[in-house]
Amino acid sequence: MPIVESYEIDLIALWAAAVRWYDLRICWVLLDCVPIMSGHNQLCARPKWIRAKASDSSFEDTIEVVRANKVCTVCEEALCPNIGECWRNKTATFLIMGDTCTRACGFCNIKSGCPSALDPSEPHRVADTIKALGIKYAVVTSVTRDDLPDGGASHFADVIAAIRETVPDVRVEVLTPDFKGSHAALEVISNAAPDVFAHNIEIVRRLHSQVKRPPSNYDTSLLVLKTMKEIRKDAITKTGLIVGVGESDADVRETIHDVSAHNVDILTIGQYLTPTTAHHPIARYVTIEEFNEYRSYGEELGVNVIAGPLVRSSYNAVEAYEQVCRQR
DSSP: OOBOOOOSSOHHHHHHHHHHHTOHHHHHHHHTTOOEEBTTSOEEOOOTTOOOOOOOTHHHHHHHHHHHTTOEEHHHHTTOTTHHHHHHTTEEEEEESOSOBSSOOTTOOSOBSOOOOOOTTHHHHHHHHHHHHTOSEEEEEEOOOTTSTTTTHHHHHHHHHHHHHHOTTOEEEEEOOOGGGOHHHHHHHHHTOOSEEEOOOBSOHHHHHHHTOTTOOHHHHHHHHHHHHHHOTTOOEEEEEEESSSOOHHHHHHHHHHHHHTTOOEEEEEEOOOSSTTSOOBOOOOOHHHHHHHHHHHHHTTOEEEEETTOOTTTTHHHHHHHHHHHO
């Protein structure tokens, strides 16, 4: 992998400025040229297979509606490289319960600290945005709210209810925090009847405590996925894994095996791209061939696997959901 030795401009500073300006188009351009700190603290150029897709004219229209309704999307907050493709396909991921997380995982760019109180108008603003944009498949996720008695489960339920009332034909997937493994919180989510329940493991067992940090726990995440199946036998469950943080091939295969053993229906696997040099470094870039091997291994174990460099937990969510439905 080539080492970048000098620059005419400070690309990392420009990336940070683009984030502050909220101009994702600039961020996508920089994604192709910003060097990233490796595990050896060297600036490494991205490989050719890490390339973002351009947006089209619908991007500005979507942004305008999102901001007018004062809702947040993970598509923007996480600078997702698939945002243009997903929005064209009428899929979006909404971030609820504020922009401040009570945890501070080493890979995540969402700010941590003391969150503000929940906004009771948020469920209907999210639903109104989905209706205005003609969204066909909505993913609802959140920051972790350890400060709330139920971790925010009831707020998730309120959002699902508002969406069902406003746009009954929309499919709803929820991507929740672990709720510290609370059975009661998961029952609240189950009773709201999302079409898909997702909770991301994110990091392999061996590195989990180093990258995600307590109270996040690998086994708690598996318990959450298992419990949802126990509460609701027909639930479609889903989880996601980030690779390139220092794991071995055996680590990844262990996680795929664990996912299968807990009857999870869908697994996404994508390349970790560090948000800043202050975050956990990229250990390596996983090749296309390796992603294909992970997909094949998961499918041998009965798991629907979506794997690739720019795959994120909500990528091709509609296709994965429909695939599981066809198999039932």
